[in-house]
Amino acid sequence: MINRAGFAIRDVLVGVAVVGTLCVLAVPTLSQVRMDSARQACIGNYRFIAEASSSYENDHAGNMWALSWKAGMQNPLMPTNYFASDTEAQNYEAVIVLRRLAKLSAQESPVPSGWVASLLFSHVALLDYVNLGLPAGFYVCPEDGPRQRILDGDYTKLQAASLSWRSLFTTSYVQSTYHWGPSRQTTATNPLGQSVKTPMWYPNAADISTWMVNGDSTVRNVNGPKQTSEVRFPASKVFMSDDYARHNGKPRYYAYQTAGQDLLFYDSSVRYFRTDSTNPGWDPSSASRRGSMTSRFFHSKKADFWGGLDNGASQAQFQAGWYRWTRGGLYGWDVPRLSSTVGKLPSASVVENEVDTSAATGAW
DSSP: OOOOOOOOHHHHHHHHHHHHHHHHHHHHHHHHHHHHHHHHHHHHHHHHHHHHHHHHHHHTTTBOOOOOOOTTOBOTTSTTOBOSSHHHHHHHHHHHHHHHHHTOOTTTSOOOSSOOHHHHHTTHHHHHHHTOOSSOGGGSOTTOHHHHHHHTTOOHHHHHTTOOGGGGGOOSEEOOGGGTSOSSOOEEEOTTSOEEEOOEEEEOTTOTTSEEEESOTTOSSOSSOOBGGGOSSTTTSEEEEESEEOSSSSOEETTSTTOEEEEEETTSOEEEEEGGGSOOOOOOSSHHHHTOTTOOOOEEEEOBTTBOOGGGOSEEEESOOGGGSOTTTTSSOOOOOOTTTTTSOOOTTOOOSOOOOHHHHOOO
16 A cells, blocks of 8 residues: 655645735735835826926926916907906816816816816916826826726716816825915006005915915916026925825825925925925915014814825814925925924924025015
């Protein structure tokens, strides 16, 4: 009789245990590989935007991209009408571009009333320049779940949240209002011949999903493409970032001190910074507060469709605007923060490394 070797139950159990252990060890590694891959894809998005931005500037006499239609232009949808303000003109510009690139009808995409397209849709100007279809993948972070589902054609949650058609074309990446609006508030003449302050848009401290304007929004030729030469310290000025730090586990709202993400700068470099390594920002709501080196932007953020807050909070308070709302607009700098203050909340008694250029450029 020939004895054949076989597997005993003990051998099988040992083998299962070994395989299980290897799987447990491999899962974090695979997860890290996936996160690293997504981060590289996100950096690739930034680099594409930087290259397209450079091409736009070369083709437009040094102007950086922004919605560019102006008051006084003829409305192409109503040829007998002319735009009364830059804001109205740019609202129509954004909608007309979105209709064309996404092949939407006027019924599907009405021009909203009370909208300021440049606040959250200034990126439409670059979409039109690169002439790519919508939704545009290079404007969506690979870890941005809600927008990735939109790219995949899943609009069910948008509909359930009763969000408008414009939500289909939002972007993960945001930039300061100073990219398309004034960095300094000056005096100008409005259409009524009155001497008024030029408009400066800023977020409402009580809820930054709503925005305020300080000044007269009817002043013409204020909002639109700015010259690249207006940017002081381009290697230290944040051009574009994300509302959320997404590539190190669960997405976190960017203004948490320990949130960290890659930032695109005006010199086209992409570098990683923790939030508390950046400039703590200033309160943009008035000229007197903008003029103070220590007047910080204390603001509130609500959880919304696009992202949550730590510990499932519905609302959180933050002690600074950080690189999103900084003292100098395109003039001052965002990073790096003084090494002695990194990791600390901003102090009203400490003047950090911001550059006061008011003497050279006039009033804030």
